[in-house]
Amino acid sequence: MIGVGSMGGAILAGLRGPGVRIEHPITVTTRSAASAAALAGDERVVALAAEDDPEANRRAVRGAGLVILAVKPWLIAEVTRGIADAVEPGAVVVSVAAGVPSTAIEAELPPGVAVVRAMPNTPSHIGRGVTGIAGGASASAEQVALVQRLFETVGAAIVVREDQINAVAAVSGSGPAYLFLYAEHMIAAAERLGFDAEQARLLVQQTVVGSAELWAAGGEDPAELRRRVTSPKGTTEQAVAVLQEADWGALFDRALAANIRRSEELERGE
Numbered sequence: 001m002i003g004v005g006s007m008g009g010a011i012l013a014g015l016r017g018p019g020v021r022i023e024h025p026i027t028v029t030t031r032s033a034a035s036a037a038a039l040a041g042d043e044r045v046v047a048l049a050a051e052d053d054p055e056a057n058r059r060a061v062r063g064a065g066l067v068i069l070a071v072k073p074w075l076i077a078e079v080t081r082g083i084a085d086a087v088e089p090g091a092v093v094v095s096v097a098a099g100v101p102s103t104a105i106e107a108e109l110p111p112g113v114a115v116v117r118a119m120p121n122t123p124s125h126i127g128r129g130v131t132g133i134a135g136g137a138s139a140s141a142e143q144v145a146l147v148q149r150l151f152e153t154v155g156a157a158i159v160v161r162e163d164q165i166n167a168v169a170a171v172s173g174s175g176p177a178y179l180f181l182y183a184e185h186m187i188a189a190a191e192r193l194g195f196d197a198e199q200a201r202l203l204v205q206q207t208v209v210g211s212a213e214l215w216a217a218g219g220e221d222p223a224e225l226r227r228r229v230t231s232p233k234g235t236t237e238q239a240v241a242v243l244q245e246a247d248w249g250a251l252f253d254r255a256l257a258a259n260i261r262r263s264e265e266l267e268r269g270e
């Protein structure tokens with residue numbers, strides 16, 4: 001794995017979690033020596049720092065059947081170019097970057113190396129992620145299935161068309177941020193009602209986590225779960241009516257469209 005930041009770190013943490021068996025150590029590269037040192041002491045991970053060793057990325061990919069690129073979108077081409085002659089023939093290179101088409105990565109690699117895009121999210125950290133996976137023209141269905149199995153070890157994974165990856169990024173890749181934004185605002189509103197910071201955080205965190213687990217446990221439609229909270233002529237319906245004034249349908253359409261527009265800008269190198 002090249003790059004162990006927020007997303008690479010979440011995937012790595014998920015892979016190191018209980019229930020995942022790692023047969024061979026995962027070689028990862030970080031930019032700084034301090035980040036590599038933080039990963040020392042676990043026999044399942046070999047961490048090399050680009051700062052210490054300019055050959056780190058090339059060393060990491062030698063002998064690897066599966067390579068995950070988890071650097072920022074604008075570094076993907078440069079990093080891929082740097083490892084191109086060290087990648088094993090027949091290897092699968094997975095990019096989790098938003099806004100970098102598979103063709104741009106394939107262009108940097110020798111023929112015979114497959115490129116697969118994956119759009120995961122940070123709950124992968126605790127094995128609860130969801131990932132959209134799309135093979136480039138260079139990838140076979142078996143190679144796409146292999147990448148799907150990898151991401152299934154850190155959550156759920158679905159195969160989509162590459163032209164849907166930007167939409168996956170908008171919905172679930174960025175999705176945790178929307179939920180945390182909700183939590184931030186709810187905590188602030190609770191504090192304005194007079195709760196101290198600790199109480200406000202507990203009330204909101206337990207509500208978010210408990211509601212999510214309730215949904216996961218029963219699988220009912222969220223509209224039904226909402227109905228069960230909303231007593232006719234009760235208090236919830238008053239708050240929900242105020243919230244609905246914001247026209248969440250249109251608001252989410254605009255937010256997701258802005259997200260997708262940014263992926264398209266990244267695709268154009270902007």
Ligand SMILES: NC(=O)C1=CN([C@@H]2O[C@H](COP(=O)(O)OP(=O)(O)OC[C@H]3O[C@@H](n4cnc5c(N)ncnc54)[C@H](O)[C@@H]3O)[C@@H](O)[C@H]2O)C=CC1
Pocket residue numbers: 002003004005006007008009029030031032050057070071072073075079096097098119120121122173174
């Ligand atoms: N953060 C998220 O929730 C998600 C991020 N992604 C994608 O994941 C990729 C990484 O994003 P983040 O993890 O958020 O960024 P980040 O900045 O936290 O992580 C990138 C890491 O790559 C390291 N790095 C940079 N150049 C390197 C090099 N030459 N060799 C080795 N390591 C190097 C950096 O030091 C940094 O730790 C992006 O392409 C993004 O589009 C995709 C889905 C979700």
Ligand SMILES: O=C(O)[C@@H]1CCC=N1
Pocket residue numbers: 098169173174
């Ligand atoms: O914000 C970003 O660009 C990345 C892609 C999806 C989530 N985080």
